[in-house]
Amino acid sequence: MEQIDIMVNNKKLDWERKMRALETRLDLRDQELANAQTCLDQKGQEVGLLRQKLDSLEKCNLAMTQNYEGQLQTLKAQFSKLTNSFEKLRLHQMKQSKVRRKELPHLREEIPFEMSNLNQKLEEFRAKSREWDKQEILYQTHLVSLDAQQKLLSEKCNQFQKQAQSYQTQLSGKKQCTEDHSSEDPQLMCDLDHSCEASERDEFIIEKLKSAVSEIALSRNKLQDENQKLLQELKMYQRQCQAMEAGLSEVKSELQSRDDLLRIIEMERLQLHRELLKIGECQNTQESKKRLESSYSPSTKEPERKRKELFSVTLDQPNHEKELNKIRSQLYQEEEYHGSEQERMRNEISDLTEELHQKEITIATIMKKAALLERQLKMELEIKEKMLAKQQVSDMRYKAVQTENTHLKGMMGDLDPGRYMTSEITDIKSMDFTNREHSRHTSVNKLEYENERLRNDLAKLHANGKSAWANQNTYEEMGLYTYQNQIKMEKHEDRLSQDREPNRSVMSPLPPMPFQTKEMTSPLVSDNEVFPLSPPDIVFPASLAAQHFLLEEEKRAKEFEKLLNTHIDELQRHTEFTLNKYTKLKQNRHL
Missing domain, CATH: 1.10.287 (Helix Hairpins)
Incomplete structure (x- = not known):
């Protein structure tokens, strides 16, 4: 008993040392995280300052470029003026030189x-x-x-x-x-x-x-x-x-x-x-005087000829008046016809504008409906994302509880293996996986309850000191055997999930369990001896059920995402089709 107490105390000391080491590591990690956060904040401030500097530099560069452009424009204008004046002077000099060459x-x-x-x-x-x-x-x-x-x-x-x-x-x-x-x-x-x-x-x-x-x-x-x-x-x-x-x-x-x-x-x-x-x-x-004198002689004959022409024109005047009246009547008729055609064209234009307004209103309503549908789809997607996040949080919680349960059961198995192995087998037989939607929550609650029970048992055992540490090697071998069987079970579950059988039995991959408590409670076991126990009996059935449930939920989520994507694609196609249709109609009308 003294040796057992000494071993228990040593284990307690080891546990305390490990806990302290873990706490120190956690504190160091927290400090490192805080330092990293401060560094990130400083970097963010530096980035902000650099951005402000960049903005100021860009503004200065823009102002400088504008000034330079203005100066260039002024210089170009001056240069153009100088070139024009130089060309004018050159032409003037050329003219003067030509004149001088001719005269002097x-x-x-x-x-x-x-x-x-x-x-x-x-x-x-x-x-x-x-x-x-x-x-x-x-x-x-x-x-x-x-x-x-x-x-x-x-x-x-x-x-x-x-x-x-x-x-x-x-x-x-x-x-x-x-x-x-x-x-x-x-x-x-x-x-x-x-x-x-x-x-x-x-x-x-x-x-x-x-x-x-x-x-x-x-x-x-x-x-x-x-x-x-x-x-x-x-x-x-x-x-x-x-x-x-x-x-x-x-x-x-x-x-x-x-x-x-x-x-x-x-x-x-x-x-x-x-x-x-x-x-x-x-x-x-x-x-010119000479020409006038020469042309004065035939000018006396022309007035007589003109008088004769005027006399003939006075005789033909009533005929011309009748023709003018006919032409005026034709002009009035043509003006009335053109006025009626203009009124008809105006009416047609007003009708077409009303139709265009109505079609634009229908297009606006269709666009509003499309926007509402897009918003609804976005809201549904956000809800699904939140549901997936909640599911992931629950999965993380389930895994954490499962790991804690396995750790505690391993410790309790080392302390009193027979009791907890039998209790796990009874729990496995009593679990019902018919209702898969509620099995995950029930398994989590059961695991939490088991964790509390195991903690209480550990406290009692540490208080009483009634644990047998002599069978530690046998329990380690049993833990290895359980780990190997767990790997086999996971492989078998992957095969079953690929086959997609409708009704999966949780206990089907488990081998028969003909074990006796006497064999488990034997104080000494040889190294070459192997237990006939099938050891995925501690926490693995619950983990298997949770894995099955998670796989099914993931499949359902993927199918739902596919449906949503197809629906969104259809809506986009429909909107594109309607937009193309109305754009074509508008183009045709404009044409």
């Missing part, structure tokens, strides 16, 4: 040659001025860099001078100290030697600094000389620029004088042209 061939030969020479000179002067501007910019940049270098060198010189002064002051102080302490101990002499060495080093550094300062001063002088040379060159270039500008002004004055001469010549040409026009007009007037 000598000037045409002389002036373009001089103009071309002047243009070449201007281009040369402009190229030289550009080169001088570039050189001036380069020299200015070089001067700026030289000034900066000069400032840096002056600063370095000042620093070196300050360092040299500080070193000199230190040396003078050290020398005074050596002179004052020359009459002291030999230790001071050693110190003096060290200080002398340091002073020599400092003097060497000072000499180096002085040499560097001298080099810097030389480089500074060189830079100043270069600056002076550059300034002189700049002055020379400026003088040349001034001379070129003076030459350009002279050339411009010459061009202006030539332009004035050309204008005077054009004015003279215009005056000559006007005089020629006046002379031509005088000649035309003289010719």
Whole structure:
């Protein structure tokens, strides 16, 4: 008994350790989930900020693109205006050149040659001025860099001078100290030697600094000389620029004088042209006078001929009036006929519009009915989805209870196998699977009741300590045997579900159970011994019934989904057919 108590206590400790480990794992998992949730929230916030930034950037890009497009349009308009003005000027120049070629061939030969020479000179002067501007910019940049270098060198010189002064002051102080302490101990002499060495080093550094300062001063002088040379060159270039500008002004004055001469010549040409026009007009007037004089002689004969024609027309006037009356009557008849036809066409158009309105109303009612049917189908689908979700929840609950029941029954089988094996067999015999719709709920309730009963039994057994742990190996073998038989039962059930037999007996795949309680309660069993018990007797019949019920429910749900899909397809086809029909009718009417 003491050993049993010790084993029970050890098992309790193991159970407690496992429970604590599981609790710690659960806590860690909860913490990890919380951390993951916080990370997800942070990522969501970051995504929101990034989206806001993207929106702002898109808005900025749109504004920029609009501005650029406006600027491009303005530039295009300006460019088009410039091209038009250039073309107009070119045409005007072409016309002027043609006129000049016709009227003044000598000037045409002389002036373009001089103009071309002047243009070449201007281009040369402009190229030289550009080169001088570039050189001036380069020299200015070089001067700026030289000034900066000069400032840096002056600063370095000042620093070196300050360092040299500080070193000199230190040396003078050290020398005074050596002179004052020359009459002291030999230790001071050693110190003096060290200080002398340091002073020599400092003097060497000072000499180096002085040499560097001298080099810097030389480089500074060189830079100043270069600056002076550059300034002189700049002055020379400026003088040349001034001379070129003076030459350009002279050339411009010459061009202006030539332009004035050309204008005077054009004015003279215009005056000559006007005089020629006046002379031509005088000649035309003289010719017209001559023609009038020649045509005046036959004009006297024409009035007599016209008088005769008028006399003949006055005789034929009553006949013409009769014809006019006939034509007026025909016109009145045609107007009345056209008015009647217009009224008839208006009536037909009104009738057709009424028919169109009625058909549009019928189409709208049909569309509303189709929308209502779609909504009803969606509601039915949502209800079915909710039912399936509830069914899945109940299945999960059933599986959880089943696993707990198997675990507890395994524990109780290890503690007192005979009692619970017999009780399970009686439960299997007493179960009724005729009503399959209510079997699942009853099995769940029974399993919950069994779980409570098994928990109470476990508490009693742990309290009393009346359990036999010696037969643990035999019970493990029995558990393996039950697991193998469970696999066989599941395979057999799959075959039966494929055959789709109408009435399935739950106990049919079970082998006969000729067992005795004496064999179960035997204290020791050999390893090679095999029980004649068929062990799918603990929880497997209930699980089989639940599996059968779930399979049937899934089949029914699939069939219902198929029916719904077919109904939806039919409705869609019907709506498409009606829409096509009415669209064709509308097209035909429009045609």
